[in-house]
Amino acid sequence: MKYNIKGLLLMTLTATLLNIFYFSNYTILLIVFVGLGWYEFFKKKKVFNNLEILYDLEYEKCFIEEEIEYRIYLKNNSNEDIIITVSPSNLLSRLKPQFQKVKIKAKEQKKIKFITSFGTRGLKKIGFISIKYNTPLGFEFWRTIKVDKNIEVLPEFIYSEFNKESLKKLLPGDKSNIRVLEDVTYVENIDEYNNEPINRINWKISAKYDKLMVKKYSHTSTGKIYMFVDLNLPSGIPKNNIFWKSERKIYEEYALKATASIIKYEIEKHEEVNLVIIGKEIISHSSNDWIDYFDILSKVEGTNDPNNSLEDIIVDNIPYFTYEDTVIIISIHLTDNIISDLIKLRSKTSKVIVLIMPYGFRIENEGKLDIKEHNMFRMETIDLEKKAVLLEENYIIVRLVSPNNSLTEIFETI
Secondary structure, X not given: OEEEOHHHHHHHHHHHHHHHHOOOHHHHHHHHHHHHHHHHHHHHHHHHHOEEEEEEXXXXXXXXXXXXXXXXXXXXXXXXXXXXXXXXXXXXOOOEOOOEEEEEOXXXXXXXXXXXXXXXXEEEEOOEEEEEEEEXXXXXXXXXXXXXXXXXXXXXXXXXXXXXXXXXXXXXXXXXXXXXXXXXXXXXXXXXXXXXXXXXXXXXXXXXXXXXXXXXXXXXXXXXXXXXXXXXXXXXXXXXXXXXXXXXXXXXXXXXXHHHHHHHHHHHOOOOEEEXXXXXXXXXXXXXXXXXXXXXXXXXXXXXXXXOOHHXXXXXXXXXXXXXXXXXXXXXXXXXXXXXXXXXXXXXXXXXXXXXXXXXXXXOOOOOOOOOHHHHOOHHHXXXXXXXXXXXXXXXXXXXXXXXXXXXXXXXOO
16 A cells, blocks of 8 residues: 655644744644544555455456456445545556446445456456545545456457368268268258158157258268468568558458458368468467367467468478368468469369458448459559469469458358
8 A cells, every 4th residue: 555645744844833933723723633634544544454355357258349347346344434436457448437436334345347348359468456545634545456367358250151161072871861961960950841851850849830840950071171371471572561561460350350250150060170370470279169269369460570481381281181171371462482382282182262361351341442442452462363363273262352352252252
């Protein structure tokens, strides 16, 4: 606990001098007033020092722009009321309200709620709780409590259906009562009967609806999905180019939004996704829980001066691919160095999809820009369109994403 008694000391000095040089009934009253001030100081100091302060967060993980509660619990262990001002943290710029003035009665416990949110992903520190007591008597107290909690802000995802993975192998068996490539372990929906096999009828639900209802299964494939997300500036782009340096950071956030959207959709379909992030570090991950991926995506960062290149990592992984696999690549740009490697990659896999998004993409509920798409791109990107023709001829799907394209619109063209 800290305190400031400059005002009280000044009043004490003034009262003492007046009583020495101008002694009167008024100066005696002033001395009494100052004495009451010191009495109040020591009394409130004890009350303030005995305050218990605890804190809690509604969630320790949240999404960008998601509002969460930040709760502070106060307990007055003294036999006297006190009015204090509570400020949770100067690190929480979106805090509502910024502070609260509360009265805590003797022996009372009080819960104070604040609302906060975050505009960017990552691990956010909460900082300190500050409580303050001040009075016109010329003194004040304050305490700061370090909050030993962080909030992990997960990347934003855009709902978009990505059904572009390749399905190569049929289920074994000469005859089957289910459709090819259906997975009977996951019931996707219940629908009205329409000449399906009798063993597909759900008799319990049919009795409820008084008509025949059948199970609809989700689809499966034996091929895996590999995602390579390059957050760095590729080799061949000038590292000191102001445009690319500033755009890379913007691209990074959009690339992670697209990655999060595809992963969440695929994992909820029970597809296997192998993710490789090329940033300041190379991170590989595979899981059956999309939250595990989001934990990684919330922390990763790219760099303008990378030690690892996308083409080297693809070459290193080529021996591990099979002809049933689908490879998805997300990058800010493609240089000539990677073209031959992509062709080799396509020869070992079923499908290769490359998403180039130097300026991000359009969020579904946003309007389109009133500008021709061709005028949006720099010369380096326009040259890339010509290389994309060569890649398409080799059955490598390349999509140059503009700020006027939504993810859904891009996926529909694949």
